[in-house]
Amino acid sequence: MNILLWHVHGSWTTSFVQGKHRYLVPVNPDRDAWGRGRARTFDWPDSVEEHPIEEIKDVDVAIAQRPEELDLIPPHVPVIYVEHNTPKDGDVPYSRHPLADRDDLIIAHVTDFNDLFWDAGGTRTTVIEHGIVEPGVRWTGELERLAIVTNEPVRRGRVTGTDLYGRFAAVAPLDVFGMGVAALQGVTAFDDPPQHEMHAEVARRRAYLHLCRWTSLGLSLIEAMQMGMPVLALATTEAVAAVPPGAGVIATRVDTLVEAAQWLIDEPDEAARMGERARQVALAKYGLDRFLADWDRLLEEETCASR
Incomplete structure (x- = not known):
């Protein structure tokens, strides 16, 4: 199957392109948001062509992730719209999805929480939960430090819980990995590292912090759990x-x-016990095989319905 999709979310796409299909990714000379082409910091197979x-x-089918992409998709191609995000604007319990009340596509939410909070009207929806490529490293936790993986924490502020960093830095040093973290104060920043290098470093920290107040579900949280890392998270959105x-x-x-952060710093054996439980849960719930099988089923359903 030939699948058109834009390189929007690198981590999610890395899992999606591990399937059995041919993946066609737009590229332009600037490699901007509308033509990034193949990833440079993620490992993608040769079946991804730019x-x-x-x-x-x-x-055969298009995966859209932004409303503006719909006008760029060839006519008569079935469309699956992947909604990665929680509602952002307006009165959240009544947030209308931008593609509400359409009969020419299906919205695939990445979490049940998103499906619950978006009002899609008459548009068909489904949920395909995340699945990830298992990180190639395992947690060791020898460094009495706390890890955070996030993008643009300065700009996003309270959304990513950046205002809470100081309270945890009083317990142990914070190491923040991701894009746009260089401007952070009071932490050690690792700005946009290659994924495999980031995993190796995160796994050495004692625990993982997920401080997002309002987000979908960070794949870095799942990655930390699959590495066998104990996690501390705000009980918001899909983290529950x-x-x-x-x-x-x-x-x-x-x-x-x-x-709890202080407890894990002081009790490495308890951190290891909790991390092993996290690994078992994440492998079972967010395994790559389940994710790809769910997507193959939806892709087949949508292409068959359009014939």
Whole structure:
């Protein structure tokens, strides 16, 4: 099957392109948001081909991730719209999805929380939960430091919980990995490292912090769990389902998480026990085989329906 999709979310796409299909990714000379082409910091298979959008003709199905992409998709090609995000604007309980009340596509949410909070009207929806390529490293936790993986924490501020960093830095040094982290103060920043290098470094930290107040579900949280890392997360959005009891500590009371961070720093054996439980849960719930099988089923359904 020939699948058209734009390189929008590198981590999600890295999992998606591990399937059995041919993946056609638009590229332009600037390699900007509309033509990034193949990833440079993720490991993608040769089945991912980059071409100028005007040269992509033989398409069986398109994966859209931004409303503006719909006008660029060849006519009569079935469309699956992947909604990665929680609602951002307006009165959240009543947030209308930008593709609400359409009969020419299906919205595939990445979490049940997103499906619950977006009002899609009459547009068909489904949920395909995340699945990831298992990181090639395992947690060691020998460094009494806390790891955070996030993008643009300065610009996004309270969304990513950046205002909470100081409370955890009082327990242990914070190491923040991701894009746009260089401007952070009071932490050690690792700006946009290659994924395999980031995994190796994160795995050496004692625990993983997920401080996002309002987000979908960070794949870095799942990666940390699959590495066997104990996790501390705000009990918001899909994190409640991703981190069950024994696999980490989740709470809306920040002091509870600060106390848990101190506990894990002081008790490495407990950190190891919790991390192993996190690994078992994440491998079972967010395994790559399940993810690809779910996507193959949806791709087949949508292409068959369009014939």
